[in-house]
Amino acid sequence: MSPHQSLAAACIAVSLVPLAAAAENTIKIGFPLPLSGPVSVYGVPVIKGAEMAVQEINAKGGVLDRKLELLERDSKANADEAVRLARELIIKDNVDFLIGTATSAEAPAMSTIAKENKIVFIAPTAKTVQLTSPANLHPYIFPPWVQHRHRRTHRCFDHREVEGR
Secondary structure, three states: OOHHHHHHHHHHHHOOOOHHHHHOOEEEEEEEEOOOOOOHHHHHHHHHHHHHHHHHHHHOOOEOOEEEEEEEEEOOOOHHHHHHHHHHHHHOOOOOEEEOOOOOOHHHHHHHHHHHHOOOEEOOOOOOHHHHOOOOOOOOEEOHHHHHHHHHHHHHHHHHHHHOO
């Protein structure tokens, strides 16, 4: 999932935020990803892309006249650290939703925190049955299979346009 697609999904998720949040100045996006260690090779480019997308969206007026604020944190590709950061982002920083994790160990752990706190969690890269099995799905998780189904549909439309159908 590209940073633009992640942020588009995030913008949709913003519509799920209670109306009381509309009074705030910014839409806070909690973004824990591995930014150090061997797995940072995945996390750092994703953060850079997300920062570019946030700048572009904010330059056009933001979302619903609110600027986006990206709160990035280093999960170190560790599930316990991702959980700690998710709790901190929710409780201390009052994020409107969470995006992130790069590993299949972090995502299910963060999904549990999102469910407990009734906050939307978009997991764009983790591909594990622990995240996508019916027993683990909940109204606050946007797992990878949803995004992949969207991509296939999008490709079908592109294919028809190319063939002139």
